[in-house]
Amino acid sequence: MNASDTLEQITYTQNEAYTAALAYFKGDDLAARVWLNKYALKDSHGKIYEQSPDDMHRRIASEIARIEKKYNSQISEQEIFDLIKDFKYIIPQGSPMTGIGNPFQIASLSNCFVIGNSSKSDSYGGIMKIDQEQVQLMKRRGGVGHDLSNIRPKGSPVKNSALTSTGIVPFMERFSNSTREVAQDGRRGALMLSISVQHPDAEDFIDAKLEQGKVTGANVSVRISDEFMKAVESDSSFLQQYPINVENPVYTKEIKANSIWKKIVHNAWKSAEPGILFWDTIIKESLPDCYADLGYETVSTNPCGEIPLCPYDSCRLLAINLYSYVENPFTKEASFNWDLFKKHVALAQRFMDDIIDLELEKIDGILEKIAQDPEDEEVKRTEKNLWLNIRRMADEGRRTGVGITAEGDMLAALSLRYGSKEGSNFSIEVHKNLALEAYRSSVQLAKERGAFKVYNAEREETNPFVLRLKAQDEELYNQMRKFGRRNIALLTIAPTGTTSLMSQTSSGIEPVFLPVYKRRRKVNPNDKNVRVDFVDEVGDSWEEYIVFHHKFKIWMEVNGYNTDKNYAQEELNDLIAKSPYYKATSNDVDYLEKVRMQGAIQKWVDHSISVTINMPNDVSEDLVGELYMEAWKVGCKGVTVYRDGSRSGVLMAVDAKKNDNIEEESATDVYFPTTRPTTLEADVVRFQNNKDKWIAFIGLIDGKPYEIFTGLSDDEDGILIPRWVNNGFIIKNKEADGSSRYDFQFQNQRGYKTTIEGLSYKFNPEYWNYAKLISSTIRHGMQIEKVVDLIGSLQLDESINTWKNGVARALKRYIPDGTETTKQKCSNCNSTNLHYQEGCLTCNDCGSSKCG
Structure with a gap:
């Protein structure tokens, strides 16, 4: 790997890198720690080779520039660096950010994988093979999805000592446990399990996670057909069968569609799962499924649902920071720079194609590692064939995942309220232009580098997504038919959790969660110059301070408000009411309007959209069902509802009216089961x-x-x-x-x-x-x-x-990390201003650290 040849062997202490990152993020402690812990270049001994994100972006720019040179491109490393630095315009996400130019990890650059073969894994041998493939991918940092619709239902005859099949649920638990066993640089693997509503065990699948401690290592989603939704609407019967989607099934079961629908809705209301995948919409809109007979039949999605994939295909993710294209944000002169946006979309698609070449190099490294491993060839066979299949799909289809972040902040900066008709219409226009320019770029890349290997214009001529492109830009459509395009599918909208933390923006397509809230910091009331604002029920003293969402703070500065003042709650409420974030937070946005916005934007996203409908605790199950039904009608490919407090282990949102949006910094509230799981x-x-x-x-x-x-x-x-x-x-x-x-x-x-x-x-x-x-x-x-x-x-x-x-x-x-304590003193300077970092007590005053 070329990066290792040029890597300067300069290392930094944890404190040096943290101090530099904190300065880079202008005092944002959370962003600094996220970057340092997840993305700074480290070796297996914990040595840190990057002092700040500038070093990381230089590493990434250097590697993308190397691939560009391979194609005789004139784009320089400096131009690439200028586009990705400061997380301002183009942001490689997750695995690409960690892995590009990283000589210390033998890992994939793909964020998402799907494995399995819908027709050949209904046996213990096939199921064990899927289990091993899942583990092999997770140890290389990938999130994995696979579908269970091929497994025969409970009670079916089998030709072994069991005589009858155990059904779906035991295998859900197996795959879930495998996920929890695999460590990925301090995090657990991510898994999506799906099943068709047509499968006779669908009801057991839907109920599997209700028991505390069961299937905790997986997200679960149900593949819903149009036929089923029509049966729900008409309150009629629905036929389940096995195998699914065959003319002569060996087993059938007639149910009332509404009985299973109500169970889906109830469980989603109660525990935020299962999610729903509108499968007929996914398949009908899918460009890769135009090549289903060549191995591109979509069978499941990645863990967050934004990338439907065929077996052994994978995808890498990149986000465009929409806020950065707003000129004069939060003023009457605010405008969206369409020319710059379109130019950068084209470059983002180009960089994504370069990252596929970098991924192929990474896979070659994995295959070389497998070849050098001392195990017998028989032991290594599954892992080797897995990566050979993934390499073939990446090389042949060259799938990409260009997406966005900061949708909520972009709209606010333009004085458009998220969830309003005007805001939704502007977002739709942004995503339509993003689609057109990304596809235009892929066609241009096909002219320069060649089309993806199985491209065939006739196969795609009735695809609804292609027809929408044609209606908007017939010249682009004609160019694509003539030259093909470089990539089989291009676009997605993924969650951007850590990405949005580092870009200091709202996440993905979501609205802002809260523009301003208060935190409490525990203090020693005997210290000098300390302010005690609150004493809790056990006598601990707390100081309250205000935290502003980064872009809300910019709105304040632009409009002449003091960002250093310790505002009273009434003053904060008044500030929010004057801002473009008013009535535009996660819990404010009209749920049905958000679903309709998602459906309209989905028309311009060839993969899918990861979005969660956040709802307060007191919403009814009927409203959840209404949202799901509306999502199907407006063309969403999937939807997830989260009712506040519905999932064990998730902190409940604070009621602003009762508690003034206060978040205690050391709060680690946990909601454990009353009975200890086995x-x-x-x-x-x-x-x-x-x-x-x-x-x-x-x-x-x-x-x-x-x-x-x-x-x-x-x-x-x-x-x-x-x-x-x-x-x-x-x-x-x-x-x-x-x-x-x-x-x-x-x-x-x-x-x-x-x-x-x-x-x-x-x-x-x-x-x-x-x-x-x-x-x-x-x-x-x-x-x-x-x-x-x-x-x-x-x-x-x-x-x-x-x-x-x-x-x-x-x-x-x-x-x-970041939890403060006043119970101990620094052995170096005697300060009580200490916080925990990676299990060690670190002094905020002198910087010394003590472990143990």
């Missing part, structure tokens, strides 16, 4: 105090500590597991006498499950009893930093102080 995902943490070696098994729910088992490790009185085991499962079992036993299970290097029985009696009974006490405080909602403070304050016998320190050290790993 199986918990677990992390293994090892640590050493003096000469003693310790080990902790930390049971997790939604990635948050729920219980802890700790004791001595690696000696005759302790517990011994292989050093490479870092995670597994804690399983609660019953002993013969009715008491509980907690076993630890992990997967060995041959893929077999190994169980260590009885964590509770392998550790010193005194440690065990204290661990039960600590676990109880955690699972009843005590914030982790307070649990750590509590452990530190315990007056225990000297003989177990090392255990106490070890437990605290293990739990500190789960304290959210």
Whole structure:
């Protein structure tokens, strides 16, 4: 990889890189930490090779320029850098941002994959193959989707010792568990499971996630047909069958369409899942499905639903920052620079095609790594064939994912209210022009570099998306028929979570969540010059301060408002009412209008749109059903509804009328199940105090500590597991006498499950009893930093102080970065102004850091 040849071997400390990133983001701590933790170039030892995003953008620009030179392009590295720097215009997302020019990771640049073959995986062998492919992709940082409609329904006869099939749900759990077992640079893998509503087990699929702790590693969506929606409208029967979509099924089942529809709506209202995929709309509009017989039949979507894909195809993502094309934002002279926008869309599509070439290089590196691995060829066969298939699809179809971010901020900067007719019409115009210019660019690339390998104009001549392009620009259509285009499909609108944090804009197509809110910072009331605005029920003191959405702050500055003033709530309400963000936040926007806006924009997006309809807690199920029905009628390809507070483990939004939009900085509220699930995902943490070696098994729910088992490790009185085991499962079992036993299970290097029985009696009974006490405080909602403070304050016998320190050290790993504490003092400068960062206490005043 060329980047490694030119990479300057200069490294930076965590503090040096953080300080530079904080200056780059103009004091935005969250943006600085997100960039440093997720995107700064690091090796496997944690050494940091980039001091700020400027270094990252130079790395990316250099690699794209290298590919441009391959095609004799005159576009320089500096021109590319100027377009991507400061996250201002063009933003490679996620995997491309991390992986381009990265010599330390053997990983794909694709954000999204779909695997499986709808006609050949209804067997244990086929299902195990899909499971392995899923894991192999996730370890290379990819999000994965696959469809389960091919698996025979529960009770079907099979020719093995079981005699009948177990149905869909056990395999959902298998794929979900595999996802949770794969670590991806500090994050878990992402999985989408889908099923056709025509499948007889669809109802079981829809209910699978209602049981706490089940299928927690996957998003789930139901593929809905037009026939089913018409049956819902007419309150008539609907025929489920297996196999689906065949003339002579082996099994049929007649149901009332509204019975399963009401279940979908109820579960979505209750738990935000399942999502809905309007499958006939997806297939009818899909350009790749014009080549279905050549392997491009769409079978599922990526985890967020914005890229419907065929088996073994993948996609890379890039976002265009719409706010940056507004000139004189938030003034009467505000205007949208259409010429610059169109020019940049063309370049964005060009860069996306370059990134495909970079991806092919990455896949070649993965294949080389597989070839060098010491395993037998038989063991490596599935992984090797997987990447050969992915390489073929990327090279043959050259699919891209050009999207946007900052839709909400763009509209506000133009004094257009998100959700209004005028705002929606302007957004539609933006996306129509984006589609036309991206396709124009792809045609130009076909002239220069050649069309994608299976392009055939006749296959596409009745496609609705192509016909819309023709109606808007017949010359573009004629050029495409003559020269083809470089890419089989081009456009999407994805979520832009971390991207929008770093570009300091609203996310994707979504409106702004809140333009202004208050936070509380815990303070020591005995310190000098401290302001106490609030004392909570346990006596802790808090200072309140205001946080402005970045672009709302620009609106304030443009209109002469003081951004440093500590406004009262009534003053804040008055400010918001005067701004273009008024009645334009996630919970303000009319739900039906948002769905209609999505449907209209979808006409100009050849893939799909990831969008969530946010609703307050008290909305009815009927309204959720009405939204889903409207989404189908207006041409959406998919829709997800999130009712505030409907999902366990998600923080509930604050009621502005009751609590003045206050967010406590150290809030780590967790909503745990009242009954301990039988199986918990677990992390293994090892640590050493003096000469003693310790080990902790930390049971997790939604990635948050729920219980802890700790004791001595690696000696005759302790517990011994292989050093490479870092995670597994804690399983609660019953002993013969009715008491509980907690076993630890992990997967060995041959893929077999190994169980260590009885964590509770392998550790010193005194440690065990204290661990039960600590676990109880955690699972009843005590914030982790307070649990750590509590452990530190315990007056225990000297003989177990090392255990106490070890437990605290293990739990500190789960304290959210940025959490402040006044319980301890800096050993260097005696300051109490400390915060946690990656489990270490860092002083805000002198910068020193102490771990353990």
